[in-house]
Each structure stands twice: as structure tokens, then as C-alpha cells.
Amino acid sequence: MDSRAAGLAAFALISWILLIPPFIWHCKCKNFPAICLVFWLSFVNFNVFFNTMVWGHDNFYHAWDGKIWCDVTVRLEAGSSTGKICAITSLILNLYMILRAKPGVFLEFNSWKKRAIDLSICLITPIFIMSTNYIISAFRYGVFKYEGCVSMFGPNYATIGLDHMWPIIWSSIALVIAIMTLYSFFTQRKEISNILVCTNSGLTYQRFARLLIFCLLIILAMAPLSGYYFADIFKYKLHKFEWDEVHQEDWGEIMYYDVGFTVGYRRLVNSILSIIAFLLFGLGSDAVEMYKSIINDTILLFSRKVPGEEKDQVTFLTTLPNRATRIFSNKSDKTPSQNSAGTTLNEYGQFNNAMSDMDVKHTSTSQSNKSKESGPPLPNGTFFSNVDNYLEQELKSIIMQETETGKSGQKCSYRFQVEQV
Numbered sequence: 001m002d003s004r005a006a007g008l009a010a011f012a013l014i015s016w017i018l019l020i021p022p023f024i025w026h027c028k029c030k031n032f033p034a035i036c037l038v039f040w041l042s043f044v045n046f047n048v049f050f051n052t053m054v055w056g057h058d059n060f061y062h063a064w065d066g067k068i069w070c071d072v073t074v075r076l077e078a079g080s081s082t083g084k085i086c087a088i089t090s091l092i093l094n095l096y097m098i099l100r101a102k103p104g105v106f107l108e109f110n111s112w113k114k115r116a117i118d119l120s121i122c123l124i125t126p127i128f129i130m131s132t133n134y135i136i137s138a139f140r141y142g143v144f145k146y147e148g149c150v151s152m153f154g155p156n157y158a159t160i161g162l163d164h165m166w167p168i169i170w171s172s173i174a175l176v177i178a179i180m181t182l183y184s185f186f187t188q189r190k191e192i193s194n195i196l197v198c199t200n201s202g203l204t205y206q207r208f209a210r211l212l213i214f215c216l217l218i219i220l221a222m223a224p225l226s227g228y229y230f231a232d233i234f235k236y237k238l239h240k241f242e243w244d245e246v247h248q249e250d251w252g253e254i255m256y257y258d259v260g261f262t263v264g265y266r267r268l269v270n271s272i273l274s275i276i277a278f279l280l281f282g283l284g285s286d287a288v289e290m291y292k293s294i295i296n297d298t299i300l301l302f303s304r305k306v307p308g309e310e311k312d313q314v315t316f317l318t319t320l321p322n323r324a325t326r327i328f329s330n331k332s333d334k335t336p337s338q339n340s341a342g343t344t345l346n347e348y349g350q351f352n353n354a355m356s357d358m359d360v361k362h363t364s365t366s367q368s369n370k371s372k373e374s375g376p377p378l379p380n381g382t383f384f385s386n387v388d389n390y391l392e393q394e395l396k397s398i399i400m401q402e403t404e405t406g407k408s409g410q411k412c413s414y415r416f417q418v419e420q421v
Contacts, residue, residue, distance in 0.1 A: 001056045002261050005146045009052040012267070015274035016045040022281040025290060029202070032115060033094065034211075036122040037087035037218070038277065040080045044270045047073055051148020060145045061256050070149035074141045078133045078151055078163060079126035081229075081266075085170040085222055090121040092177045092215045095208065099184040101195050125166055132162045138246055142255040147264070152255065155233060158241035164233055167226035174219050185212065210280045217276055221269050228265075 019042045026034040055063055108114050136159045139152040153159045188195065196203050203211070239245075281287060 002146070004263070005052050005056045005261055008263065008267070009049045009056070011271050012045045012048040012052070015271040016042055016049065018278035018282065019045070019274050021287055021290070022277050025281055025287055028290070031091075032118045033087045033090035033122055037084060037091065040083045040087065041270055041274050041277065043076055044080055044267070045274055047077065047148070048267050048271075052146055055143060055148045056146045060143070060258075065254055066141070066143060066149055067254075070141045070143070074149050074151045075130040075133045077149075079130040081222075081226065082129055082166045082170060083122070083126035084218065085167055085174055085226065086125050087122045088215050088218045088222070089170055089174040089177065090118050091211065092174060092181055092219070093121070094118070095212055095215065096177055096181040096184065098199050098201050098203070098208075099181065099188060099192070099195060101199055125170065129163055129166060136162050136241075136246065138251075139255050140252050142257060144256075145258045146261050154239075154241075154246050155236035156239045156241040156246070160230075160233060160238075164230050167222070168230045171219070171223040171226045174215075175223055178216055178219050181212065182216075206284070207286075210284070214277060214280050218273060221273060225266060225269060 019038055023035070023038045023042065026038060054060075054066075057063065133151065136153050136156070137151060138154040142150045142152045144150050153163065185192070192208065193205050196205065196208060201208075
């Protein structure tokens with residue numbers, strides 16, 4: 001494999017991995033335009049990595065015909081360019097409506113109308129392009145060395161109307177809204193913090209600025225690219241669309257091409273934008289808190305005791321009275337008022353009184369075959385015989401330590417297994 005192709009594949013893989021934190025963050029915030037945008041960037045990066053690794057070798061003719069995989073990805077690839085622009089248009093439109101601060105659907109952030117508008121802007125045009133991709137495809141798809149699966153369009157007017165014109169249209173719309181948003185941002189920059197609070201947007205000044213910068217970078221990168229690909233088709237002689245001419249008998253054949261390695265402005269731009277997305281959204285205070293939460297949850301998950309290991313830490317008690325049905329103390333079971341009191345001595349007293357009503361004695365494996373001896377009831381507060389009150393002292397020590405240090409809000413449980421005799 002060419003070293004440049006390997007470097008491009010590695011760059012795309014890193015970019016794809018770095019998009020995971022922004023994707024999770026936007027999913028938690030239910031920011032649908034940003035979710036769609038990050039999805040398209042993630043798809044393009046992963047597709048570049050996968051295709052380069054599969055078809056980046058000298059024997060790419062025999063590597064794999066790509067059936068089913070390429071049938072799906074060439075259509076997603078066709079919709080990705082417009083999908084990114086549509087998502088950024090919806091995102092920048094939301095920012096502009098927040099700055100306007102006028103009542104309307106766009107400020108009803110949890111309403112189904114607002115979400116329906118966002119999803120319509122983000123998805124309708126890309127789905128339309130992917131659905132009509134078959135109509136203008138001159139071949140099923142082509143396989144290029146290093147680049148992998150590529151859509152093969154014929155130079156006709158239908159190709160312009162069903163594919164090439166949509167990115168430039170949405171880029172123009174996004175550019176106009178971005179200019180309006182920038183104008184509102186600088187004219188109201190002293191009141192933006194108050195506007196964000198009054199509109200209940202859930203955004204801080206820093207978050208709003210990051211989103212605005214990200215939108216502008218996407219527009220500045222994608223608008224020239226859309227214009228270039230729109231103008232590129234006019235260097236060919238355009239023909240009137242005819243179904244039989246486009247869909248000939250050899251339409252289902254898979255074409256292979258070796259045109260050498262080209263970096264491709266479009267692929268490189270997507271990777272760069274992915275890294276910028278991580279820098280803007282993956283290193284903020286919100287993202288750092290999310291990382292800490294994930295790490296803590298992971299630690300708690302792996303620190304849970306194996307059920308079989310708990311058997312060695314269970315203290316077995318034998319009780320004579322039938323009324324001794326449960327001995328268990330847990331602060332989390334207390335009412336809020338009891339938790340706020342900040343003491344566990346009351347719990348200890350209840351446990352002590354319950355134990356004093358019972359004739360309790362310690363049993364172990366070595367004493368299982370010995371006959372049980374009856375004796376006078378144990379004095380109040382005496383838990384175990386022949387163990388020097390070890391557990392009682394340990395329990396008192398834990399409770400007193402918590403009470404003195406003021407950490408009684410933490411959960412603390414005492415587990416006993418009671419056997420009825």
C-alpha cells in the first residue's frame with residue numbers, strides 16, 4: 001500500500017474516533033441538527049478508512065467486488081454532501097432564531113413542531129437524493145484503487161437536477177443565514193448572555209460561541225467545495241436524459257479503475273472538520289464532566305463483587321425466637337428527615353434492642369457437629385459469644401466514626417444472614 005494512502009486511512013480513523021465524544025454530547029443535549037452533522041462526518045471518515053484498507057493494494061481488482069456494501073455506501077455518499085450542508089443550515093438557523101428572541105416555534109425547544117422542522121431540513125433533501133441515485137447512475141458503481149466505491153453518473157441534465165444542484169442551493173441558504181447570525185451576534189454581543197437565559201435555550205455564552213464558530217467553519221469549507229463540483233460537470237457536454245441510454249444492458253457490471261493516488265480535497269476537508277469538532281466540543285467543561293462520569297461508571301461496574309466471593313464475608317447467626325425475621329440496617333432506606341439528621345446511633349440502638357430480645361450465639365464450620373447448649377440469655381448489647389464482641393466493636397467504631405466526621409449522608413449497610421432454627 002502507498003504510504004500516503006496509509007497515512008490518509010490512519011487520519012480518517014483518528015478523525016472518526018474523535019467524533020465519538022461530540023456525538024454522545026449532542027445526543028444527550030438532543031441537538032438533532034448537530035447529531036445529523038456529526039453522523040455524516042463520521043460516516044465519511046469511516047468509509048474512507050474502510051475503502052482504503054480494502055482497495056488500497058495492488059491486487060484491488062480481486063480484493064472484493066463490494067456487493068451490498070457498495071450498494072449502500074454509494075447512496076449514503078451521494079447524500080452526505082447535501083446532508084452536511086442541510087444539517088449546518090438547520091443549526092445556524094436555530095442560533096439565529098435564539099438571537100432574535102421572538103416567540104415562535106423555534107424557541108419551543110421540546111415541542112414536536114420544532115423537532116419536525118429540524119428533521120425536515122436535515123433529512124428530506126438527502127433522502128430524496130439517495131432515493132433518486134439509481135435513476136442517474138450510468139453503472140451500478142465503480143471501484144477505484146485507494147478510493148473504493150464511487151457513484152458513476154452520466155453527463156445529463158437529470159444529474160444536475162437530482163444531485164449536483166442541491167449542495168450549492170443549501171450552501172447559499174446557509175451562507176445567508178450565517179451572515180444574518182453574525183450581524184445579530186455582534187450588534188447584541190453585550191446582551192447575548194441575558195438572551196440565552198430568557199429564551200431558555202440551555203446554552204451558555206461559551207457554548208453558543210463554539211456552535212457559531214463550528215457552523216461558520218463548516219460553511220466556509222463546504223460552500224466552495226459545493227461550487228467546485230457543481231461547476232465541474234459543465235466541462236462535459238450535457239445531454240438530454242434518456243433512460244435507455246443511461247441504463248444499458250451492462251449497467252449491472254462493476255467497473256474497476258486505477259488512476260493512481262489522489263488525496264482528494266473533499267476527503268481531507270471532512271477529516272479536518274472532524275478534528276475541529278472534537279476540539280470545540282470534545283475538550284469543553286461539559287465533555288470533561290462526561291468523561292469523568294463514564295470513567296466512574298466503568299470503575300463501579302468492574303469493582304462490583306462477584307456473587308460467589310460474597311459467601312466468605314457473610315456472618316451466619318442462629319436465632320431461637322420466631323419473631324426474629326429480619327436484621328438489616330441501611331441508611332438509604334431511611335426517610336429524608338432521618339438522613340438529614342446525620343446520625344446512625346439510632347439505627348445502632350434499634351439493632352441492639354432487637355438483638356437483646358433474642359438468644360444469639362455464633363456458629364462456625366468447626367462447631368457444626370457439636371451439640372447446641374442452652375444457657376442464660378445474653379445481656380443487653382452482647383451480640384456474640386466466644387468472639388470477644390469483635391463484630392460489636394467494629395460496628396460501633398464505624399458508626400461513631402461516621403457520626404464524628406459528619407459523613408452520615410453516605411450509604412452504609414450492614415448485612416447479616418439469619419437462619420431460623
